[in-house]
Amino acid sequence: MRVEYINPFVSAAYSVLEMVLGIQPEKGQLAMRPGIFTTQQCSIVMGVTGKVEGSVIYGMSLATADKIASHMIGQPIRTFDALAASAIAELGNMITGNAAALLAEKGYTCDISPPSIIRGSNVKISTVNTPALVVPILLGEFGALEINVSLQERK
């Protein structure tokens, strides 16, 4: 797992979150985990295939998911329904799609799979045992979004 694989996701997250939420995101401390997992309450799970392949998980608290979904939909959400889940999934889709374009510019052409939303803490996604790089993105009043990237170059 190379650091150069996570940078496009951080850049994409910055531009997407700035445009969607109207805030200036800030980057937290980069960390490495032996495998990809999330301790967050709400996770967007996406697959990447192509010259680099693996998984990307965007994790956040339920409160953050509610705030982001409310902002995207344009009105406060009463329950986390299908529309709210779809808004959160679309956020993951937009960040990953924009990151894929940046990866392609570096020669790593890849495709992404439609996102899945998982609600529940301590979810471990077992795919291949490649280490994951984790970057928290601080979103001001919205809370924080944790980006977990576990990609490897296709042999």
Add this chain to the structure above:
Amino acid sequence: MGKRILVTDDALFMRVTLKNILTQHGYEVAGEATNGREAIEMYKSLKPDLVTMDITMPEMDGISAVREIKKIDPNARIVMVTAMGQKNLVVEAIQAGAKDFIVKPFQPERVIESVQKLLGN
């Protein structure tokens, strides 16, 4: 009467967002398709004036759907609206027959500008 538009996206949120933007500007959303295959079927039955098309969708992707719709109607006006902004996909979509390519996230004005340009009003 407003021009009729078929919205294609697997994400409910995106269909609702596009529908709101379009209806607020006087367009009628004739139908909402959730994948490429549905878009082709709905294109045949609804004969919309314009189609918005996502790329990454289950069942059939948006670029394949553009090719099929263009076979049915070579004059079909299709605008890609997708999070996948790679150059190769833009080129592929335009070669398939798409008239414009909007990368998500977008400002509502970007969608309206594209639709107005293609529908001539």
